[in-house]
Amino acid sequence: MTKSEVALIRAAQADPAQFEGLYRAYAGRVFGYLYSRVGSRSEAEELTAQTFLAALERLPHYTHKGYFAAWLFAIARHKAADNFRRPPAEPLQAAAQLGAEQDVLADFSERELHAALRQHIAALPAQHAELLRLRYVAGLSFAEIGALLGRSEGAVKKSIYRCLDRLQRQLEVEHV
Template sequence: MLGYEAVKTRPMSQDELPELIVAAKSDPAAFGRLYDHYLQPVYRYLYSRLGDSHSAEDVTSQTFITAYEALPKYREQGQFTAWLFRIARSKMYDHLRRNRREVGLEAAGELLEREDALGVLIRAEELSKVRFLIQQLNEEEQDLIRLRYVADLTFVEIADLLGKREDAIKKTLYRLLARLKSQME
């Protein structure tokens, strides 16, 4: 990935997570490990919606500071990812409301162009078309795609976040992709 070498998202097993969450309630260092694990997915998700690094950094900061302060009240039920992303989405919508501006997927396009110059195999026109079609989706559908393909959330995590059933999320997303694919053809 561009621009990110020094601090990487740390891999973490699902078994490790509950213990770490409990520890993070009273131990800032443990929260630091949670941060290491979640920073990039949260940042990418926010960047893809907000469209610039300044806003993404601002809202990412707010997200993690809020999570830090609210963590003592969080009850671990295996939904930490959903809980964190719920905060991120709330902060993001708050930011958008306060700044009242719209951002599309231009940021993704910029990155794509740079990667194309490096010789990425998939043709730029195709990806541009996919991106254009995604832009035509409604916000809820775009959000679903962001959560799955930008933030890399699992179906279970997305379902927890959106308060829906996992199979419903999967079905919705797959129908969406099928529609995109048919529009591509």
């Protein structure tokens, strides 16, 4: 944890109005992670808001042990898990939401590659897909992921590299 991060946390603990600095530092990464989990922009926005609201409520009890990012992403993971337990949206509502979503990738071949990558990641065991989301979507370090999941940094690094190797081999076979 950097000194500036510790300063932001302490300031927010002393005055909740200072929480905005933490929000600005992490909102994009939390949103990206949640979007990769739920696949819907509006749901990811809602879950991001819920994550930061829960973090703000729990911040007075946060201790400076470990990584703040691991603590925050643990909250985000729980919010995503809670979201999957909810009953599904009505079909018309889901269709309208799907129609509102836009694919941000402009190039077709890049879109095709991303679709194949998403498909292969979705086929991975849940723990492996989660590791990749935390590392490449949320941008967490190996140490932060280890702290979040209760694993050593080395074990996380090895697992991620194995997943990447497996994905690369699958994509090469598919596109040859």
